Amino acid sequence: MKNINSHRVFHRNQKEPDTGGKYVVYWMQSAHRLHYNFALEYAVGWANKLDKPLLLYEELKNDYPWASDRIHTFYLEGMQEIRDYCREHNHNYLSFVEEEPETNKRAYLEMLRNACCLVTDEFPVYFIRERNRWLGEHLDIPVYTVDNNGLIPLGLTEKDPYNAYFFRKIMQRNFVEAYTHPPKQNPLEELKNREEIDIKSLRKKLPTRGEIPEEIPKFINELPIDHEVKPLEIKGTRQAALGKLGRFVQYGLPEYDEKRNDPDESKVSGLSPWLHFGKISEHEIVQTVLDHQPKGWDLGDISFNKGSTGGFFNGDPNIDGFLDEVITWREVGFHFAHHRPDYAEFESLPDWALETLRDHKDDPREWIYSYEELENAQTHDEIWNAAQRQLRQEGIIHNYLRMLWGKKVIEWTPDPQTALEYLIELNNKFAIDGRDPNSYSGIFWCFGRFDRAWQERPIFGKVRYMTSKSTRRKVKLKKYLDRFGDQQALL
Numbered sequence: 001m002k003n004i005n006s007h008r009v010f011h012r013n014q015k016e017p018d019t020g021g022k023y024v025v026y027w028m029q030s031a032h033r034l035h036y037n038f039a040l041e042y043a044v045g046w047a048n049k050l051d052k053p054l055l056l057y058e059e060l061k062n063d064y065p066w067a068s069d070r071i072h073t074f075y076l077e078g079m080q081e082i083r084d085y086c087r088e089h090n091h092n093y094l095s096f097v098e099e100e101p102e103t104n105k106r107a108y109l110e111m112l113r114n115a116c117c118l119v120t121d122e123f124p125v126y127f128i129r130e131r132n133r134w135l136g137e138h139l140d141i142p143v144y145t146v147d148n149n150g151l152i153p154l155g156l157t158e159k160d161p162y163n164a165y166f167f168r169k170i171m172q173r174n175f176v177e178a179y180t181h182p183p184k185q186n187p188l189e190e191l192k193n194r195e196e197i198d199i200k201s202l203r204k205k206l207p208t209r210g211e212i213p214e215e216i217p218k219f220i221n222e223l224p225i226d227h228e229v230k231p232l233e234i235k236g237t238r239q240a241a242l243g244k245l246g247r248f249v250q251y252g253l254p255e256y257d258e259k260r261n262d263p264d265e266s267k268v269s270g271l272s273p274w275l276h277f278g279k280i281s282e283h284e285i286v287q288t289v290l291d292h293q294p295k296g297w298d299l300g301d302i303s304f305n306k307g308s309t310g311g312f313f314n315g316d317p318n319i320d321g322f323l324d325e326v327i328t329w330r331e332v333g334f335h336f337a338h339h340r341p342d343y344a345e346f347e348s349l350p351d352w353a354l355e356t357l358r359d360h361k362d363d364p365r366e367w368i369y370s371y372e373e374l375e376n377a378q379t380h381d382e383i384w385n386a387a388q389r390q391l392r393q394e395g396i397i398h399n400y401l402r403m404l405w406g407k408k409v410i411e412w413t414p415d416p417q418t419a420l421e422y423l424i425e426l427n428n429k430f431a432i433d434g435r436d437p438n439s440y441s442g443i444f445w446c447f448g449r450f451d452r453a454w455q456e457r458p459i460f461g462k463v464r465y466m467t468s469k470s471t472r473r474k475v476k477l478k479k480y481l482d483r484f485g486d487q488q489a490l491l
């Protein structure tokens with residue numbers, strides 16, 4: 001990886017590979033896919049260099065924050081698909097699905113006992129961030145975390161980007177190089193040593209068998225996780241993600257720019273759940289979308305635009321609009337969190353936002369709602385309640401309404417810190433794409449992160465505000481309110 005992709009690899013300790021080990025391990029922690037995966041490619045490189053087989057490892061524990069039937073089901077469906085693929089293609093795959101509390105650590109330490117080195121995913125938030133640090137500090141073998149998250153490698157930025165414009169400039173300067181060095185479509189094809197690892201014996205040494213259940217509902221019913229957050233209709237598989245992308249390119253993309261803000265129109269991609277679980281890579285989304293540029297368009301048409309939106313790809317404006325979301329807006333949050341361990345703390349807001357929110361902390365609020373009232377969509381505002389119902393039912397909120405949903409909570413809680421706490425809880429508990437760098441960038445954006453100061457007003461100070469009244473005027477909501485409005489039951 002002697003190109004832009006060298007900025008993707010983080011050697012977490014200065015250890016040398018144990019050549020006496022039996023295999024190289026690739027542990028899928030956030031990029032749960034076997035295609036278009038830089039970390040897997042890197043692991044295959046080590047296996048080939050050391051002439052060892054490769055062990056693919058996935059685990060699901062029970063005590064992760066916000067563990068629920070919803071997340072467990074989506075995750076297990078994805079694991080089943082990977083397991084079946086590995087069976088079919090004779091790849092060495094080990095799962096550990098935790099049944100008894102706190103056994104996962106014993107399982108992965110056992111699995112790593114005979115490893116030459118560990119390659120895993122770089123992910124800048126949630127327990128994975130902490131676990132990667134721990135692994136680097138405690139293992140006696142080399143730990144490499146490889147950034148699979150987006151187009152612009154995390155190691156390329158030197159500090160946290162303070163807004164999208166700043167990051168967009170970096171993106172525009174590096175886009176062509178990053179785009180022309182994509183991950184390989186099927187890195188496992190290049191694996192030389194195809195020796196079979198004795199998974200059966202390895203499994204016997206684990207605290208429990210750890211196999212992926214066939215009947216997910218029955219299995220999760222017994223687990224100490226939140227059973228009130230119900231599974232979704234969408235499937236956590238790569239196949240579902242590719243289907244979603246295909247339909248979006250055909251039906252959503254051609255009208256994305258004009259209609260993406262209308263909840264009634266469904267012109268957005270809906271890809272964030274699969275992006276979050278790494279079922280699909282951003283590179284392949286960008287490739288698929290650029291393949292739909294008008295005839296005659298090529299990379300030579302791209303022109304550096306000093307960080308402005310539009311006028312960069314110079315093809316179909318719908319593609320410009322969509323790629324600005326999927327590259328700039330998605331990745332700015334990853335780069336921010338990568339440089340800022342305090343990404344989830346109120347104090348990480350820009351100084352101007354902290355100051356103005358403090359100045360208005362004691363402003364009177366017309367409505368104050370408890371966490372339970374918000375969770376149960378019991379406010380006076382029908383649009384907000386509808387967004388909260390969609391979140392509970394579908395694990396997602398339409399993009400435009402998600403902004404309104406976040407902003408309103410600032411208005412309806414005693415102070416901004418409480419609003420932040422409630423929003424993180426609601427989002428990460430119910431959203432299937434939650435617990436992601438974009439969860440934090442979206443929520444903190446409501447408080448001023450990546451934004452600028454606006455005209456001063458009560459409660460918000462100089463932080464941008466939004467109203468349900470103007471939302472009702474601006475976007476099409478009729479069908480949305482029929483589905484999720486106050487006359488509907490709370491599921």
Ligand SMILES: Cc1cc2nc3c(=O)[nH]c(=O)nc-3n(C[C@H](O)[C@H](O)[C@H](O)COP(=O)(O)OP(=O)(O)OC[C@H]3O[C@@H](n4cnc5c(N)ncnc54)[C@H](O)[C@@H]3O)c2cc1C
Pocket residue numbers: 260268269270271272273275276325326327329330331333397398399400402403405406427431433434435436438439440441442443445446
């Ligand atoms: C309060 C709040 C909370 C949010 N929580 C999350 C979250 O938990 N997980 C999450 O992935 N996104 C979150 N977002 C960002 C955004 O709302 C979603 O990414 C988007 O709605 C996903 O829908 P889509 O896939 O149809 O988007 P599309 O419009 O089809 O965009 C494609 C992709 O681009 C990225 N993207 C689009 N808009 C944004 C944005 N504003 N910021 C960052 N990335 C973006 C996403 O990866 C998305 O899947 C949040 C935003 C707000 C305001």
